[in-house]
Amino acid sequence: MPKQAPGEVVLSIENLRTHFITDDGNIPAVDGVSLSLRRGKVLAIVGESGCGKSVTSYSILRLIRPPGKIVGGRIVYQPTDGSGAIDIAALNENSDELYQVRGGYISMIFQEPMTALSPVHTVGNQICEAILLHQNVSKQVARERAIDMLKKVGIPGAERRIDQYPHEMSGGMRQRVVIAMALVCNPDVLIADEPTTALDVTIQAQILKLIKELQSARGTSVVFITHDLGVVAQIAHDVAVMYLGRVVENASVRQVLKDPLHPYTIALLRSIPSHGKRGERLPAIRGSVPTLTNIPPGCPFHPRCEYALNGVCNVGGAPELRTFTGNRKAACLRIEEIHPGVKEIPVESSNELSGTVHPYLTSASS
Amino acid sequence: MPSAISSPTIAAQPLADALNPQPSTARGEPLLKVRNLSKHFPIMSKGLISRQVGIVRAVEQASFDLYPGETLGLVGESGSGKTTCARTILRALKPTSGTAHFRLNEPVGSSKTNVVDLANVPENELKVLRPHMQMIFQDPYSSLNPRMTVADIIAEPLLIHGMGNAGERRDKVVAILRKVGLKPEHMNRYPHAFSGGQRQRIGIARALIMRPSLVVADEAVSALDVSVQAQVINLLMDLQQEFRLTYIFVAHNLSVVRHICNRVAVMYAGKIVELAETEELFRNPRHPYTQGLMSAEPNIDPDIPMNFGLTGEVADTGNLPSGCSFHPRCPKRFEPCDKLTPQLQTVPGTQVQASCHLLCPPAGN
Numbered sequence: 001m002p003k004q005a006p007g008e009v010v011l012s013i014e015n016l017r018t019h020f021i022t023d024d025g026n027i028p029a030v031d032g033v034s035l036s037l038r039r040g041k042v043l044a045i046v047g048e049s050g051c052g053k054s055v056t057s058y059s060i061l062r063l064i065r066p067p068g069k070i071v072g073g074r075i076v077y078q079p080t081d082g083s084g085a086i087d088i089a090a091l092n093e094n095s096d097e098l099y100q101v102r103g104g105y106i107s108m109i110f111q112e113p114m115t116a117l118s119p120v121h122t123v124g125n126q127i128c129e130a131i132l133l134h135q136n137v138s139k140q141v142a143r144e145r146a147i148d149m150l151k152k153v154g155i156p157g158a159e160r161r162i163d164q165y166p167h168e169m170s171g172g173m174r175q176r177v178v179i180a181m182a183l184v185c186n187p188d189v190l191i192a193d194e195p196t197t198a199l200d201v202t203i204q205a206q207i208l209k210l211i212k213e214l215q216s217a218r219g220t221s222v223v224f225i226t227h228d229l230g231v232v233a234q235i236a237h238d239v240a241v242m243y244l245g246r247v248v249e250n251a252s253v254r255q256v257l258k259d260p261l262h263p264y265t266i267a268l269l270r271s272i273p274s275h276g277k278r279g280e281r282l283p284a285i286r287g288s289v290p291t292l293t294n295i296p297p298g299c300p301f302h303p304r305c306e307y308a309l310n311g312v313c314n315v316g317g318a319p320e321l322r323t324f325t326g327n328r329k330a331a332c333l334r335i336e337e338i339h340p341g342v343k344e345i346p347v348e349s350s351n352e353l354s355g356t357v358h359p360y361l362t363s364a365s366s
Numbered sequence: 367m368p369s370a371i372s373s374p375t376i377a378a379q380p381l382a383d384a385l386n387p388q389p390s391t392a393r394g395e396p397l398l399k400v401r402n403l404s405k406h407f408p409i410m411s412k413g414l415i416s417r418q419v420g421i422v423r424a425v426e427q428a429s430f431d432l433y434p435g436e437t438l439g440l441v442g443e444s445g446s447g448k449t450t451c452a453r454t455i456l457r458a459l460k461p462t463s464g465t466a467h468f469r470l471n472e473p474v475g476s477s478k479t480n481v482v483d484l485a486n487v488p489e490n491e492l493k494v495l496r497p498h499m500q501m502i503f504q505d506p507y508s509s510l511n512p513r514m515t516v517a518d519i520i521a522e523p524l525l526i527h528g529m530g531n532a533g534e535r536r537d538k539v540v541a542i543l544r545k546v547g548l549k550p551e552h553m554n555r556y557p558h559a560f561s562g563g564q565r566q567r568i569g570i571a572r573a574l575i576m577r578p579s580l581v582v583a584d585e586a587v588s589a590l591d592v593s594v595q596a597q598v599i600n601l602l603m604d605l606q607q608e609f610r611l612t613y614i615f616v617a618h619n620l621s622v623v624r625h626i627c628n629r630v631a632v633m634y635a636g637k638i639v640e641l642a643e644t645e646e647l648f649r650n651p652r653h654p655y656t657q658g659l660m661s662a663e664p665n666i667d668p669d670i671p672m673n674f675g676l677t678g679e680v681a682d683t684g685n686l687p688s689g690c691s692f693h694p695r696c697p698k699r700f701e702p703c704d705k706l707t708p709q710l711q712t713v714p715g716t717q718v719q720a721s722c723h724l725l726c727p728p729a730g731n
Binding site: 048049170172173200201202203204205206208209227228229230231233234253254257258267268269271272273274277278279281282283284285286288289304 | 443444561562563564591592593594595596597599600603604618620621622624625626644645658659661662663664665666667668669671672673674676677679680
C-alpha cells in the first residue's frame with residue numbers, strides 16, 4: 001500500500017446506527033451518523049446531553065453493552081501501517097482483531113478518572129498492563145516505558161508516583177494517568193470522551209495543553225467529545241454538532257463557530273453568555289431537548305427552531321446532511337433560504353471530507 | 367491603609383467599613399454584612415480513640431457587603447470554599463468565628479431589632495429566619511424527593527412554617543408555578559417526569575414560595591445544557607426584578623457570572639483574593655490568581671488562543687502553604703509572599719479589594 005498522505009481519512013463512520021432495545025421500545029441513540037476523522041487532526045463532536053456523542057465514541061471501540069447494539073453502518077479504520085482497512089462495526093466480539101484495535105490502534109480517555117482507574121491496583125500496574133497486552137516486551141521494559149510516559153504527561157516524581165494508588169492522587173493527576181494509559185501504546189487514533197469536564201479550569205487548561213502537544217508531536221488523530229464550545233474552539237480542527245442522535249452540522253472549527261449554517265448551531269452559540277451584554281436577557285432556545293423515545297417527525301429540531309416552516313420542517317423523515325459552499329455540511333431543508341449565497345454542492349464533488357470509498361473487509365481475517 | 371497587615375496573623379478587630387467601600391451602583395444599607403467569617407473543620411485521626419490531628423480552613427476571614435437587589439458572584443475552583451462560605455452564611459453550617467449581620471424588614475422571633483447576626487443566632491431561633499433566606503441547589507436530580515409530587519415539594523416550606531390552610535397553599539403553589547414557567551397541571555406529577563431544566567424551575571419555585579429576600583444559588587445552572595441554561599438564567603434575572611431578590615451566585619463558569627453578577631468575589635483556598643465590580647474585574651483583573659483563572663477559561667473564538675500559564679494545583683486547605691496561599695503557583699511572587707499573609711484591602715486608587723502584597727505593599731516595605 002502507498003504511504004498515507006496527511007489529511008487523508010483515518011477513521012470514517014458511515015451511516016452508523018446504535019440503538020438501545022428496551023421495554024419502552026427502540027431508542028435510537030445514534031441514528032445515521034456519518035463522520036470522517038482526518039489523519040493527524042482533531043475532530044470535536046459537540047452536543048447537549050442525549051445527543052448521542054458519547055454513544056458514537058463508545059461505538060467506535062465497540063464498547064456498547066446490551067441492550068445497546070450497533071444495528072447498522074460501518075466504522076472503517078485505515079491503519080497507518082497500511083495493513084488494509086478494517087470495518088470495526090463488523091468485527092467479531094471476541095476476535096483478535098478487535099483486541100488489537102482496542103487499546104492498540106485506537107485508545108480512549110474516559111471522562112471520570114476515578115471510575116476509569118482501578119482503585120486496587122497501582123497506577124504503574126495499570127499502565128504496564130496495557131503495554132504487556134499490546135507489545136511483546138518484558139515487565140522491566142514495560143515499567144520503564146510507563147515511567148517515561150508518566151514523565152511525558154507531566155507527573156512530577158514519576159519514579160515514586162508509579163507505585164501509588166489512584167486515591168493518593170488529585171483529580172488532575174489521575175486524569176494525567178488516564179491519558180498516559182491511553183497513549184502508552186502509541187495509538188493511531190485517540191478518543192477523548194469529555195476528558196476535562198470533571199476538572200477545574202486551570203487544570204483543564206493544563207490537560208488541554210498536554211493533549212494538544214502530544215497530539216501534534218505524535219501526529220495522533222483525535223476524536224474529542226465535549227459539550228463545551230470554548231474547549232472546541234481551542235482544540236479542534238473539524239467539528240460535528242449532534243442533536244438527537246444525528247449530525248446536524250459538520251465543518252471546520254472556524255466555519256462552525258464563526259459562521260454556522262444550521263439553526264441549532266446558530267441558536268446554541270447565541271445562548272452562551274457573552275461579553276458586553278451583561279444583565280440582558282439571553283436569546284435562549286425555546287423548550288427542551290425531547291427524549292429519544294419521542295423524537296418529533298420531520299426535522300427533529302423543528303419544535304425549537306425559529307426558522308421552522310409548517311408543512312416543510314415538520315413532515316417526512318429527518319433531513320439528510322447536505323454539502324454546501326466551502327465544503328460545509330448541514331442537515332436542514334432551509335439552509336439556502338436562511339443563508340442567501342450559500343449553495344448546495346452536488347454529491348459527486350463533495351467526497352473530499354467524507355473519504356474515498358475503501359475496499360471494505362467485512363471481517364478482517366488474520 | 368497598609369498598616370492593618372503589620373502582623374502575619376489575622377487582625378482580630380472587625381475590618382473597618384473603609385475596606386468595603388460602597389460600589390457606585392449600591393443602594394442604601396447592606397442587606398448582609400459579613401465580617402471575618404471563618405469555617406474550620408477538624409481533621410480527626412483514624413482508630414478507636416480519635417483525636418484532632420489537623421484543621422481544614424475551608425473559609426478563612428471572609429468579609430463582604432451585599433446590597434439589596436444585587437447579585438454577588440462567588441467564584442473559584444473546587445476546594446476554594448465558595449459553597450462552604452455560602453452555606454455558612456445561611457447557617458447550614460455553624461461558623462467557627464466572625465459575624466454575618468442580616469437586615470430584615472421587621473424584627474422576628476425574640477429579636478428586638480431588625481438586624482440579626484446570622485453567625486451567632488442560637489440554633490433554636492433559626493427557624494423563624496429561614497423563610498427570609500433560601501437556597502437553590504446545583505443538581506436538580508438529587509435535590510428533589512422522587513417520592514413527592516411537585517405540589518408537595520413546593521408547598522413543603524409553607525407546611526413547615528405553618529402558613530395557610532390546604533387551599534391557600536395550593537393557590538400559592540399554582541401562582542409560583544406560573545411564575546417559574548411551569549403549568550398548574552404539572553403539580554400532581556413526580557420529579558422524574560420533568561427534564562433537567564424543568565426540575566431546576568421546581569427547585570426555584572420551592573426556594574421562592576417563602577418570598578425570601580436573600581437567595582443563594584449554588585451552581586444553579588452548572589448542571590444544565592447550554593440551551594436550557596440560558597432559559598434558567600433569564601428566569602433568575604426576571605424573578606430578581608419582580609421580587610427584588612438579592613442573590614449570592616456561587617459558580618465556576620466565568621461567562622455566566624459575568625453575565626448576571628453586579629460584583630464578584632474570587633476565592634482561592636478559603637480566602638477572598640479579589641472583590642470588585644463585575645466589569646472592572648473582568649476588564650482589569652488585578653490579583654495574579656484572578657488573571658490566571660480568567661486566561662485559563664477557553665475562549666469560544668478559535669482565533670483567541672488560551673493561556674496555559676497557571677501551573678500546579680489548588681492549595682490544600684488542610685495544609686496551607688505559609689504566607690499567601692497562592693504563592694507556590696504565583697508567577698509574580700516576591701520576597702514577602704511566603705512569609706506574610708496578605709489581608710483583603712482596598713487597592714490604592716481603586717474601589718477594588720484584593721489580598722496581594724504586590725497590589726497592597728505590606729507596611730515597612
